[in-house]
Amino acid sequence: MATVEIETQLAPLRAAVKEFGDLVRDLKSKGAPKIDVDKAVVELKARKKRLEETEIALAPKEASFDRLKLEDLLKRRFFYDQSFAIYGGVTGLYDFGPMGCALKANMLHQWRKHFILEEGMLEVDCTSLTPEPVLKASGHVDRFADWMVKDTKNGECFRADHLIKNSIEKLLNEKKTSAAVRNDCEDVLARLEGFDDKDMHEVITRFNFKSPITGNDLTEPIAFNLMFPTQIGPTGDFKAFLRPETAQGIFVNFKRLLEFNQGKLPFAAAQIGLGFRNEISPRQGLIRVREFTMCEIEHFVDPDDKSCAKFADIADQKLVLFSACNQLDGAAAREVAIGEAVAKKTVANETLGYYMARCHQFLIKVGVDPRRLRFRQHLSNEMAHYAQDCWDAEILTSYGWIECVGNADRACYDLQQHFKATNVKLVAEKKLPQPVDVDIVEAQPNMALLGKSYKKDSRRIQAALQQLSSEDVTALEAELLSAKLYKLNVGPESFDLTPDHVKIKKYQKKVHVQELTPSVIEPSYGIGRIMYAVLEHSYRQRETEDQRIFLAIKPLVAPIKCSILPISANDTLVPVMEAIKKELALHELSYKVDDSSGSIGRRYARTDEIGIPFGITVDFDSLKTSPFTVTVRHAETMTQIRLDVPEVGRLVADLCAGRLQWSDAQAKFPAFESKSE
């Protein structure tokens, strides 16, 4: 899409990125000290950010998009609005009204169909309330945090990076700010995303930033955990959190799901549900909220074989990929067939590639503009340490490129963490090509003696002995031989075992299966963000004199499929209205009757505004034939056709399901010229 002229302007910025991309690669390959790599990465990110902002600024704008007008429409027609507004409102919480609720329900329905039904996934529905130990194991208790600073006098809290950004922008807006400070400010802004707590503290101190509300001093950045805490039960000592993602509910059910799948890999489980994040100071509407609907898939697969049986179905599909390599080189994103990307190892494996292609299909289906969609690979320093590859589906909105879906290969991290925490094996079995003889070493307790020595504890000791690994048993054997005593740890306790308590048994066993901890490929969808992007991409302005705005939402997910508009309030039209309603009910199509007194043009405008794709108008000609006839109007093009009422239900149903296009309908039925628009 980029013209030669634009590319000329971008060239020096691309070169600047590449310079530091190369430097980072070079430092890493040399095994340079971490601090040097980190410094180079911060500068690399800053340069990437400047490039991206310039790219967006230079790109041809979406004709006449106006975020304020869209937001006004969404609020006025109650797609969604701030929660508890009559109580002053709560930032980061939104209530969906009838329009937003139906749009969201339709998107979720499509998601369930596209993934769960078509891929035969195992759907689960787990609780939001999650005990602390589960989230301790997953790493959220220790690491799911943002930096905040506090007003040293009144304790008011600010997200540290937001405070710096706002303070810097204020400085830049002041006339008296010198050119040198200005340069410094711009440098901080570009590098801010890569800052840690020390970097932020340094900036706050150097610029002498204060609380924007009171002017008081600020504390050093403090980590604030983003999970909502609560307690289960009345005692107050059963700590829990609201889940920050739905994924953990699937992991802790892994055994049941594997069993449900008759022990076979690969399989995918999916969950649609709420996630909660206690953002410090949420902004940006639906993009950053404290309670949101997620759709997550955990695809469990043999770590040694991540091929995908259905990969051939989508191998030729083209995606816009913004690989880590492109990013380091300052190059643009490129359209590539996913088959090629996997073959060239740009995308780590077939399963991950398959889900990226399916993700692309889903997003286009619900109304994301393909020209404003890309898959961006995480740089190695962005990924969680255990992740093997990660591609975010990013959608371009007026807020910039927004991460809406994460597609990550999380390896076997989560299952192993829960195994460590619970000692419950979370493994699958793989049949070996041929049986293998394996040396077994076991510690067999003398239960009679153990019972005598340790009474009721003997069962627990027996269990602990059974769980010892071969290495542990070998160590135990050596210890018993040399010291005649082994201290066995059982939970927090320790028991003394003598050679009489334990016999070491060694034998060979023919093994037919191998135990393995599956790898997990995780596509994770933020439905609110996708919905907001779809609304932005649906925004249109008529090229008529009044420049009315409307929403061209895809019929498949439109909150209401059609309107019924009688041309007059005359009672004679009622039988036609009733016949249409019956037709629509038969095909389970939602509709809105607008029989208010406004002109038909005004009523069309009102229904266009809320994204109703088709309008059925009843006029006095409707009555003249048997069966009745009506006109059907296509909101996006404002063209109309005339047809018999008994044909209306199937036509609209076919148009909504995508089995027919509007041009097909125009070919099939005579055009109707409205005099009223």
Place this chain on the structure above:
Amino acid sequence: MATVEIETQLAPLRAAVKEFGDLVRDLKSKGAPKIDVDKAVVELKARKKRLEETEIALAPKEASFDRLKLEDLLKRRFFYDQSFAIYGGVTGLYDFGPMGCALKANMLHQWRKHFILEEGMLEVDCTSLTPEPVLKASGHVDRFADWMVKDTKNGECFRADHLIKNSIEKLLNEKKTSAAVRNDCEDVLARLEGFDDKDMHEVITRFNFKSPITGNDLTEPIAFNLMFPTQIGPTGDFKAFLRPETAQGIFVNFKRLLEFNQGKLPFAAAQIGLGFRNEISPRQGLIRVREFTMCEIEHFVDPDDKSCAKFADIADQKLVLFSACNQLDGAAAREVAIGEAVAKKTVANETLGYYMARCHQFLIKVGVDPRRLRFRQHLSNEMAHYAQDCWDAEILTSYGWIECVGNADRACYDLQQHFKATNVKLVAEKKLPQPVDVDIVEAQPNMALLGKSYKKDSRRIQAALQQLSSEDVTALEAELLSAKLYKLNVGPESFDLTPDHVKIKKYQKKVHVQELTPSVIEPSYGIGRIMYAVLEHSYRQRETEDQRIFLAIKPLVAPIKCSILPISANDTLVPVMEAIKKELALHELSYKVDDSSGSIGRRYARTDEIGIPFGITVDFDSLKTSPFTVTVRHAETMTQIRLDVPEVGRLVADLCAGRLQWSDAQAKFPAFESKSE
């Protein structure tokens, strides 16, 4: 259903109830002291309970129901199971596996269709996180609590009524317990439901009950609020709770919804979402849980006209009603046409009656046994003080009669409470039959002078003056006249106003509309409870030798609509399988392929067990014709028919939607005799 013999046994118990029913009515009509009424009510409830338990005990049992077997099945085939089991589990939290999840999703889909789509309701989706002031206004902060007692030494908590019940039952199970104590125990059990904290404390002291775990003493009963507390944002001083019901989200959005409905009454809003209750010690599986899905409707209606336009559609529908009057009389529930019940004022109004009839339709549609469903009216002392009438849909399960849906006329309580808390008017306007002249009294501030006296506070003073009622203004006028000074309260502050500050203006105004606070009719559905009841009512045992159990879930909501079973693993059958899958996908029917090596009979049993209503079997005859043929088996009757593959999709879709019955299918297609069951 009750036989003469059973009624003879019940007669004395009915008389015993009536005796106290009459006494309560008598005391109330005489205006007796509350304590006397309360005592009589406790005894009345005890007698009602004895009657009900005897009724259930004497009623013919559902053939061979076995709760343990059902629970084992539901766990084994992962309909649902305890959450976080590998971490030891959490009581009152359940995860739904693929079967439970699909059943629940199908029930919710039907609910949305039956209510939201068919009745044109406004669906909303509000947040679970709810700020404290909202729930303070609704009364939940002060009154949503259960009584608990604590171990005085280790602080362990017990729900007081559960502790008493368990301790009493233990006593009754001990041989040495004397007849006198036994009688006392049974009396306590019967009366327990009506006990307050003092009654429970008296019992605990009298019987000297201790902690069942440690044997330590117990505290007096303490009120424990059942909402989960949390905080929003990082400061820790923004208190919030997880909502205990979805209703409040609708009430706080009333203005937006009324506007969406173009200002017109009546209209209904609905919400499907999570509710949370921090039960002290939940038992009884899905019946009492800490996190659950609710479907709630708030129907806003003119308090002076609760008629319902569609009432005639359902007036003849018969419901089993257990009215307050029947309950006080010790009489049985009675089947009555809802039109008659409303005409006789047994049910308070048409709108409430309409929702009860629609509730009945819904419950039957998803698989509740109509013989185990009744509508029980709340006795006046059971209802919240503001409620005008309330009918619970109760379903008979192995746990007794369980409240699954509440249908309440809540009058205008909630909207008024939120108005009081926020000072935002939550009213609708009703057009008067003819305009009326109204006397207006207003306090008009002299803004110039007010500004001089009170600077920046003058705007707030102006706003406060505008909000004064006519009575307030009249009082202000009198005060200014007599004392030349009026102290105006604005929030916590007070401002002195002199006659110069305020002018009293009186005039007549022609008024065309009347403001009113709508009444609310609230049907509230607990989906988990209904789902559990449906599973119990679907439980069947084959009358064959092996007495296999299976679930006869209604095809409309069955988790999986059909199975595909190849009679052999032979590759030649694959094309038939693929043709069937295509057919089913075309009609959006979920299916499960069971191509495991088990005998066909064993595989039928496995699919019957999870409630798959139809089985499609592929045999070697399938290949002999073009198009291919298959057999379709009806799980409930184990009968089979044979038909062409291209007819299978529509047939199963029609059977699932209820457009066809199995007998219709048998009439249309030739029977097939299986040799394998």
